[in-house]
Amino acid sequence: MTARPVDPPTPATPATPSTPAQPVVEERPTIVMCPEGPMLLRGDAVIEDADGNRHRTTRPVSAVCRCNKSATKPWCDGTHKLLPKKLRP
């Protein structure tokens, strides 16, 4: 399976001057490729899998499987740690 980030969800309505301070919402997720492990996404994102199904992130940091062995695809479940090094992403 090849998962890739797609356009982020529509940002929340901007704060008006009378609204109290709001948390900063990043417009684009931060992406970190873990050596021999998952792709980490920080922020809101939508992942599209090889079948075209879209999966919205629900955590501040989400791990996307790159080894294709996770039981919870597109999310990493740690299975990559059990693979021989030559089969890790």
Ligand code: FES
């Ligand atoms: S990268 Fe972690 S289970 Fe695939």
